[in-house]
Amino acid sequence: PSAEGGGTAAACCAGPPRGVGSRYRGAGLRAFIHALGAEPELEPESLARLMRGGEGLRPGPEASLALARYLAVRVAETPALRHELKLERTAWIPDGRGVRRAPAELFWPEPELEVLVGERPDFVPHPELFHTVPEQVSRWLPFKRMAQLPLEVVAAHVLQLESAPPEALDWLELGLREGRLQPLEVRAALETRLRIADDTGAVRPARELVGEEVRELFAGRRGTWASGVRRHPRL
Structure with a gap:
């Protein structure tokens, strides 16, 4: 193309301007563009x-x-x-x-x-x-x-983690309290593989946790989860 045409092509291929110049914002120009068939x-x-x-x-x-x-x-x-x-x-x-x-x-x-x-x-x-x-x-x-998350979706993710996060336990507790979740379905989905941090921070299978101090009775084979029982009584 000619030098002039090349300059026009380069301008058209350049990045778009940051904003529309003020001279293009007048009512007269907008009316003209509308008359050409363009809609606002x-x-x-x-x-x-x-x-x-x-x-x-x-x-x-x-x-x-x-x-x-x-x-x-x-x-x-x-x-x-x-x-x-x-x-x-x-x-x-x-x-x-x-x-x-x-x-x-x-x-x-x-x-x-x-x-x-x-x-x-x-x-x-x-x-x-x-x-x-x-x-x-x-x-x-x-x-x-x-609240509308399917239990199986939450369970599939939580069971991949080292221990159940507090947010997941809160979600389960709220679901049980509101009746959206049933105890038997929660137990079936989680009981055998769910792992929870006990009151000392040790991660254990949920079935090894009890709500009272029992370390002396079980020689470390059980963990105390008194804080969890207070916060999540339905679990």
């Missing part, structure tokens, strides 16, 4: 088509993440879109792997969640989304909470 924001029909993976959405997790962030901001500004686009049931939230999922399929990333299940990117929204989504949007989307 995507219409619901276009959004619905993009959410279905239709024409216009680039493949890959980056595009899904960009669309989800745009939707979250738009819905915060226009709550009616929540129902118009069926956002509570539609798969539009990218998970930690970039796969689009319905909100009800994902857990909101509460601080203790990773302690209970380990690193599970398939369980939570993409971190770039949940760190930026408007708070009111995160409240009304039907994300699952830690």
Whole structure:
């Protein structure tokens, strides 16, 4: 290309500017751009088509993440879109792997969640989304909470650890207290392999723990877990 054409091509291939210049923000210019057919924001029909993976959405997790962030901001500004686009049931939230999922399929990333299940990117929204989504949007989307974790998922992770973390024991105790978990299913899932730190810090199988001082009786074959019994009486 000519020198002038080469300069234009180089400018077009360069990184995008940090912001739009003030001379492009006037009402007259916006009206002119609108007259050319450009819309200030995507219409619901276009959004619905993009959410279905239709024409216009680039493949890959980056595009899904960009669309989800745009939707979250738009819905915060226009709550009616929540129902118009069926956002509570539609798969539009990218998970930690970039796969689009319905909100009800994902857990909101509460601080203790990773302690209970380990690193599970398939369980939570993409971190770039949940760190930026408007708070009111995160409240009304039907994300699952830690109380809804399946016992078998928590057990599978906890049994891989050297000892059960306090957060896992608290979760089990709360589940038993609220009736979400039944004693027999907890015993079947955990009793024979669960390991807990006793009052001295020694890690033992749960079946070797008792709630009173017994070291003199069992010569170290049992551990005292009085503090645990006080905090977790149902365990």
